[in-house]
Amino acid sequence: MNIYLNQPVSLTVSGSRVPLKGTLVELGSDILVLHNGTRLLYVPLVHLQQLTRCPASESGVGPPPDPPLEGTAEVSYRKVLMNAKGMFSELYIAGNPSVHGYVTSIMNDFFVFCSPLYRSLYVSMKHLKTLIPYGGENTPYALGQEKFPVHPMPATLARTFDQQLKKFEGEFIVLNLGEHPGKIGMLKSVSGSLIELVIADGTSTFIHLDHVKTIHKP
Known part of the structure; x- marks a missing residue:
């Protein structure tokens, strides 16, 4: 897929009803990064059903922004999660609407996502379809820390x-x-x-x- 780096592409992702279109800006061993014109989408490769090149006119995407996550020598799923800790993000999980909040803990095969709606949400890593970090000073639903504080889990977490x-x-x-x-x-x-x-x-x-x-x- 390296031949499509910095090219407009169309992705078919498990659980998504419509293809994701944008510019393929980075490719790791188990995750790819797509710029959809507004944000950077991190998509685990295990859920990639098909990737094809598409006309630039269809992607409607300009130059990608600076990545909200810290750069690494090689992008990987676990590194992306680690760098996203404490950053306002949006998750897509198959068959469900998106969830907004913060990654707070990362274990062997799941992570904890702190959300205003679900509070502590335990997410299986193999079922996450897309992670979209917002970066900057954005907060879920514009809630302040007094309304939605983010704290580490008080309880001991299992490894799996x-x-x-x-x-x-x-x-x-x-x-x-x-x-x-x-x-x-x-x-x-x-x-x-x-x-x-x-x-x-x-x-x-x-x-x-x-x-x-x-x-x-x-």
Whole structure:
């Protein structure tokens, strides 16, 4: 894909209904950076279904701005997350609208995202589709620190996503931002790759861990 660096391209990304268009400004081993005319989008390569060149007239993109994240010798997914800590950002996760807030902690295979709407959101790294850092003095919904303070997590975090989920056994949780009522309920157990969730009518539903994108506690 290096032949398309600094060229207008069209990306088909998992979970996105329309292609992402812009200028391919950087390419790492597991992530790419696209300038869409307004902001820089960081897209993990694992979700790239197709990348093709498109006419410059279709991209509608001018010169890219200075990157909001600190430069590194080679861009990578984990480095991007580390550099985005504490910076107002927007996330896209498959099947859900975007979420605004701050990356606060990064573990082995998930990170914690502090959001005014969801508070502490635990996000599986393999399900993040796009990260858009805003930079500057922007804050979510123009909220000041007194309205939406960002603090490190007071509780001890597990190293992996499945271990973090297991910490919530016996508690009421919401999976995947509540996109489906069958993913809201009391977490009864985590056993291997299956979780048992007791939903609103009192029945149990079973979900494979690979399909859990996010966790939060209302």
